Amino acid sequence: MSLLQKLFNILLPPRCLKCGKILSARNGLCAECFNKIHFISAPMCYCCGRPFKDTVGVKFAAKQLCGKCLQKKKHLFIMQRSAFVYDDESKDLILDLKFRDKTANAETLANMLYAAGTDIWAQKPDMLIPVPIHRLRLIKRRYNQSAELAKYLSRKTQIPTDFDSLTRCRNTIPQVELSGRARRNNLKQAFTVKLPQNIKGKQVVLIDDVSTTGSTLNECAKALHKAGAAEIYALTLARTEI
Template identity: 55%
Template sequence: MSLWTDILNFILPPRCLKCGKILKENTGLCADCFDEINFITRPFCRKCGHPLENAVLDDSSLLCGSCLKKTRRPFRLSRSAFAYDEASKGLIIGFKFNDKTENARFLAQTMLVAGEDIFKAGVDVIVPVPLHLTRLINRRYNQSALLASQLSKLSGCPADSTSFVKHRRTRPQVELTGIARVRNVKDAFSVKNPEKIKGKRVLLIDDVLTTGSTLRECALALKKAGAKSVDTLTAARVI
């Protein structure tokens, strides 16, 4: 296998997913592009994972102001690998809209690191945020399902991309702001195979966390179907 890999790399050498530079090894990004990515590291909120830039201590028990005010959230923990900004958005946009499905492996690798405490606590099933059928047909693939599949391979946890569905078509969230995002996705998701979710520790996967409206609505639907707990993990988040 190693010989065939060497031959393939000679014929089609791996390239940086961001700048296209030829790489000696298939690491996803070259050193320069990797250094440009704003990876999210501690200190961050213990619950929602939002960076706490002004925190004095690197304390894993810290909570952000929003989580201190809200005693109830449908998810247990939320984590993201890096900030969605000028340095990283090309990776996400290319992956999501421009058929750069090869980005999935690298993104999943960063997510595995970001979600370390979630995986240590225990994950029974990895579930992607679903697309409505019409959007899936137009896009031809669900980017979140690709991430879930790669994370399953990396972590050894099973992925289920069929039990959780989006049964109502909605406007793209990117077109909306604030409360309109919440209303747009309300009651848009459901579980068609509750027996595969009931009593399970679910890890919900998406590519980008913006306001969290979609992930919250998904978590509510999964909890309604009997999930023991729901954690969320994304490649990027808007900060």
């Protein structure tokens, strides 16, 4: 460790993102908090990324699909992955980043996204696209949490991020305030691709902080398909449905 790094660690010691306990290295979470987060790991559906239950003694194929994905004829996404389950233990990680200005956490959280996206990186996608927020909300909040994640992820993967092509053209009601059907209607035509020439024929990875019903990601994917995207992947920090 360089002298400068030592000094930096004394002045600003690394802390656990969740409980604030001082850590010996900048690795994000203390062991106790780490163990409480429900990280999603294999075996899981190769397409939707839902972990399989009752896996004892079961042999899975390399690219095994779940029952739901096997039945579907058309898939909006080639693959979806999430780092952990959104629950009482993990929600502060999301809320701190989204509403409490803790953008400094984005780098560590992007490392979790990176680990969760291994199968996606193997496909050599062309670009990352963060789910956009409406410009009025951007003015109020000053940053887009998904763009913060994409920025760090881009450094780690060397895959460029496109911040401009996909835009949110309607300022919708926050999804958390609505239920299933209202959520889907709320988002209809909320996204548009402003620069389709950047998207046509490309393999795109959509980046978001949390996926609840998946409606936001689905609407983004529809807009990207319309603009001629070749393949779409989705990567989120957390998901509520498993």
